[in-house]
Amino acid sequence: MPESVAASVAALANQVMSIGDLAERTGLSVSAIRFYETKGLVTPARNAGGQRRYLRSDIRRLSFVLVAQQLGFSIEDIRAALASLPQGRTPTQKDWEKISRTFHNQLEDRIQRMTRLRDYLDGCIGCGCLSLKKCQLVNPADGLKKFGPGPRSVLGDRLRR
């Protein structure tokens, strides 16, 4: 049985696919998928010829990566999240539920933080803060303060990046 037929059978039976197929399915580039492998986000099997063979569940895995990145999570964040998924078997619904709950919570945090910043901005515009017309009156000790007003109070502890 030639490789091509074997591959087709395998593709139908075991749901494996090449990196090119996976790229088409996820909208990622082939190079990005290989890169993600070096970062531990996917761990494909290899066929006899050394080519990568992906499971159908890897489509979800990479889709998850895409979504998470859109939301501003780093690859390391995502790797950590995905680490809770099984490597050998196809993840069950419970597996995904667990990971998604964490994800959802972090997402809620971000949405809240953004909303808070938006409101802060509105507030400043409202009070004329940003034009420095009123804030100097409201906050006369400005020049003496180690930590003045401004985004830091909104941004929290994130100083000196």
Added chain:
Amino acid sequence: MPESVAASVAALANQVMSIGDLAERTGLSVSAIRFYETKGLVTPARNAGGQRRYLRSDIRRLSFVLVAQQLGFSIEDIRAALASLPQGRTPTQKDWEKISRTFHNQLEDRIQRMTRLRDYLDGCIGCGCLSLKKCQLVNPADGLKKFGPGPRSVLGDRLRR
């Protein structure tokens, strides 16, 4: 009148300050402020000795940069936004209002996009999508589709980054 006294007087009268002072006020590092200058985010004057002298309004300017960055805007985005502010004079409230409206709208978009993605995620978990138990039944033509389901429908046009 020695430089020191002149500087103090100027600082009180004209509200100018050194890069170190500005760093302390904004929470940014000195090197970051210089870097922002190369990117056109601030354009300080120089004193006789060639040292940078900032206006008090630059605190707001850089605070704005900090907030915008937190929200995921690039330096180029921010530069473009700040370009609408006057360079010579201290920005008026109207100046800031204008820039903030744009900013606010972009922020709203992002919040909405995040919320949409969160809901999408919830939906998928709910239907078992991510575990691939039901989606294969729901979407039997999956293997034939050029553009299958997945995050792309949520992410919009953002393909092949």
Added chain:
DNA sequence: CCTTGACCTCAAGTTAGGTTGAGGAATTAC
């Protein structure tokens, strides 16, 4: 004055997240 800390410029290094290209092997299509 004169020392010490803050500044200056300019070049090079750093991390994240990939892309591009060279040189070669494996598949697929006719």
Added chain:
DNA sequence: GTAATTCCTCAACCTAACTTGAGGTCAAGG
């Protein structure tokens, strides 16, 4: 069976957003 694809590895390059360091100047206190 052979030509065109696709895939492989590995090294180098790329952008964004800064930091670090070398070598030298400026300014504020005693």
